[in-house]
Amino acid sequence: MPFVPLPFVVALLLFILLWVVARREDEAAPNLPLLGLILLAALQSILTGLRWGYGIREVGYIAPVSAAIMPSLLYAGVSRLVRxxxxxxxxxxxxxxxxxxxxxxxxxxxxxxxxxxLVAIDFIYAAAILWLLRSGADGLRLAPFDGAVPAYRAIIAAALALCLSALVDMLVSFELASGHGDRAATIIGIANLFILVIVGVAAAAASQSHVPGTLADPIDQLSPPDDGEDADTIARVNELMQEKKLYRDANLNLNRLARRAGIPARQISAAINRATTRNVSQYVNEHRIAEACRLLGETGQSVTEIMFAAGFQTKSNFNREFRRVTGTTPLAWREKNARAPSLASPLSS
Known part of the structure; x- marks a missing residue:
């Protein structure tokens, strides 16, 4: 029976993951750097299998170069959501x-x-990615509010995985230098799992990465904090949420909200952070959950129909945010509140 190294299995899973992410039907442009990262990681996994599974040493001239490209692709993908x-x-x-x-x-x-x-490249790009996201989930100005928080967490995990990969490379180098090359294959196998982690979380970010085809540059000068200015900013955002129902836009992001409000994106983020101790994506999603609660109590629509009507795109994000705001599930909330004479908005608590 032919020997099939584990890296080949990993590569197959990555190719399947790439196919699933790439075939998403979406009007927005795909995040090509993150898709390229998945493809390159799959190819890297194949090279690992050829080198350590079948002893083909020639791939050692290619694998380091492709490994050096992966951090830059991750950075480019994150940059497309930030800049x-x-x-x-x-x-x-x-x-x-x-x-x-x-x-x-x-x-x-x-x-x-x-x-x-390679160690230096991994650490440098990990630090650069963490710097890009120093303002938290609101830093992903071009990611929809529906998935900004999970995308942020996925990218942070990817940056940390780069650091772990660098540490493994250092360990492999030490093992080879000390004459314990027989253990290097095992360590590299573990490193391949780190690559899978990097690509998995990057794919999670890519699945939430709706990058507009053309990007308008909003005014982005942040004025000094002012309580009156914060109140005016939040009042304008609330007007768009409550009167214009802007939260129903499934692709709404911080950049688009800033253009509609005529207010710099960082000013909106800072005002909401100071006034509510929440980020903008949580703030917008709470308006969506309030709408979902209204529809659950007043209509007979299915949970899926209500999810889309409220502005969510995925059931996992909808359920997570619904539980965060209300402390329960949509079905449980409907069962408890559908016949109540008046429905309190979860935003009032």
Whole structure:
């Protein structure tokens, strides 16, 4: 019976994951860097299987280069959810191609320095990603509010997985240098699982990554905090939520909300953070849950129909936010409140 290394199984799962994410029917542009990350991770897993499962040493010239590309793809995917302008993308492309070019050169002239270069690349990009998201989930200005929080958590996990991968690379380098190369294969197998973690969480972020085809640049100068200004900002946002029912827009994100309100995105985020101690995605989703509660109590629509009517796109996000706001499930809430004479909005508590 032919031997099938575990990395090949991992690669198959990644290809299936890529197919599932890529076939999403969505009007918005896909997050190509994150999709590319899934594809590259699958190819990297195949190279790992060829090297350590079948002893094909020649793939050692390719694997380090592809490993150097993966962190930059993750960063590019996150950047597409954070930045509102991509006018400098040619210069950025050259910048982020530099790590792979450096590793390619080291593979040829200094093989002993390749591992440390990969470690440095992983740590540098992990720090850069964490810096991009220093303002929390509100930093994902181009991610829909429906999935901003899970996408944020997934990206943070991916950045931490980069750090873990770098630590494993350091351990492998130490094992080889100390003459325990027989244990390197086991350690690299564990490292391959880290790659799967990185790609899994990146895919979770990609599934929430609706990047508009054209990006308008809103005014983004944040004025000093002011209680009156905060009140005016929140009043304007509430007007859009309650009168315009803007929360029903399933693709609503912070950038789009800022354009509709005519207020800088960071000003909206700061005002809501200070006034409610919640991020903007939670704030908007609470309006959606209030609408869902109204529909659950006053109509006979199914939970799925209500979910879409309230502005949610996925059942998992809807159920998570519903439980966060009300402390129960939609069906349990309907059973308890459908015949009540008056329905209290969960926002009033």
């Amino acid at each position: 509102t302008s991509h006018r400098r993308w040619p210069a950025l492309l050259m910048l982020h191609a530099a790590p792979a070019a450096i590793v390619m050169l080291l593979v040829i002239v200094r093989r002993d320095a390749v591992d440390m270069a």
